[in-house]
Amino acid sequence: MSETKLREDICWQAASIFNRGMTGGASGNISVRTEDGGLLVTPTGSSFGRLDPARLSRFDAAGNHIGGDKPTKEMPLHAAFYETRRSAGAVVHLHSTHSVALSMLPETDPDNMLPPLTAYSIMRLGKVKLLPYFRPGDPAMGDAVRGLAGKRSAVVLANHGPVVASKDLEAAVYAMEELEETAKLAILLRGANAVHLTHEQITDVVTKFEVDWD
Template identity: 70%
Template structure:
């Protein structure tokens, strides 16, 4: 199986997995992944992630022009902002996952780091997650906001909209996205319960031992 064929299959398999587990619903969410030639495979606009056809994924050239397949998601500028600014990005996942969206709406969250340090794994896989302001869906200014971070963050949370995560490859991006959603869920479940979060020294140890950009 060729690189492209394998990546097409993996995008559809992982998209269906997330859809089936309720991490995205309806026609929400989108995924992109970069091929070795620099072109992108992207989930099409208006398609449910649980029912994607590998042959109909959007194939975009390095300038974002459609080579083949259906029309790409309107969030392409959001994806390309990560590829253009964050070295080593191989895939980007954007969902409207419930707990992450809920967390984005709470007035007390830290906009520079929305996830409380409840487990080491969110730190290891995500680093600090930046809260970005609300934008209309498809607004190219979302991409501009990501570019303004100059590659310093692998994940952002769009206020009242959902998380966006970049990874070295498709599997890493999906695993990190799932960690973000699970940590947001933990944060909501323990809200008002005064949970014992990791101490500053414990966070520093995770950052040091796992070479996290913090």
């Protein structure tokens, strides 16, 4: 894919996310691998609803900022996913409401914060790790992701928001949407004694779709 098309796709996906209320104001950030091994990154303090393709931050393959506006302050978080998951072609981080809400509930399992409500959350996300709260922009967020040794493609930062890495931008956005919708289901069904997928059903999905479930 040409860099021009990739820039346009980032802005289009970001606007779609913004227009559907999945992240507001100047929150959220996206990074995508370019063909030369560099990165295109949404700028700091920018709104997903008004991104300019020409002003996206550009990094070379060595991680040097070589063009565009100043990048998001969450670069350590993005870099950690690319370093530990070689298959990662895009990283999306949002401040989506239901994912953040679920991160604050005391009964949420920190090792796998999404209950097994649908097959699709398992297929697209595997287990979602709940990480502790970090100050926005704190490099320790990247250290926490590195500590997972590439075993998780999705995490949620407590009291902050979800982060998803996937093979390309479209897949990362789809996975992020699945995370937020499953978190919404979990909130809606809280205390309702909902029927979850059984161990056998989970195993079947994990095996059939080759999901990393460690």
